[in-house]
Amino acid sequence: MKSGGKKDACEITCIDSKRVASVRKKIEPEHKIQLLSDTFKVLGDPTRVKIVFALSQEELCVYDIALLLGTTKSTVSHQLRVLRNMRLVKYRKDGKMVYYSLDDEHIKNLFDEGLRHVEDL
Amino acid sequence: MKSGGKKDACEITCIDSKRVASVRKKIEPEHKIQLLSDTFKVLGDPTRVKIVFALSQEELCVYDIALLLGTTKSTVSHQLRVLRNMRLVKYRKDGKMVYYSLDDEHIKNLFDEGLRHVEDL
């Protein structure tokens, strides 16, 4: 069905087209892949991991988070915005204070599963 | 106990030192935080997410992964090294071919938990 030139890389190099087709059918749509990797990317920073871990224990204000991490309010505030954008944390205002907490019950499971991987070195 | 200057930011701005101390006791050690965020960071890229997802369905060779993702062998090979370094995938050589598969049963759980978060928008 094809003028069998030696340059027809597809038929030559496609090792197992059946397997490829089978996986292709099950693969998640592009926008979901993007959201998923964005979620993981947000957790892929030590500062944000610490923030999320702290908030998984207690509701905390911005300054206390900074104190806990040994960093500045500015850094924490910047990272909290990133976490807010991905709907990982929510906040509650009380006068001058802003109290942050986790927004999603899956996050803690995600953490625990990640820690289980890390335990195995 | 302190020469009560108005610059003593710690006592003034530490809002709830009891809560801070409580969280500090439970916080994971630095190297674990680092490993955890490194693991999430590795999953924080669409190309690697696709690779991991594909490998969660089938053992695949490098070229087939590239075919599946619509990218090059080189890109896939680079990213497979990153995944290998974090012990997320393993490989098996067979002549010219190298077959990759997932190295860790937790990864699929991590994925499913992440997807559950994404479903909630």
Next chain:
DNA sequence: TCAACAGTTGAATAACTATTCACCTGTTGT
């Protein structure tokens, strides 16, 4: 009204990273 403070933000810098390109290694079949 005003000083003090919690928090946010924009700009700048420095560090990191995903992809591409070109080239390399090692294996297979002839």
Next chain:
DNA sequence: ACAACAGGTGAATAGTTATTCAACTGTTGA
């Protein structure tokens, strides 16, 4: 031995990002 191919890799580029600094908003108490 040799051509063909699967896979790996180093350098370069372009894009992204975490932190710092300085300035800002809005709230509280005197």
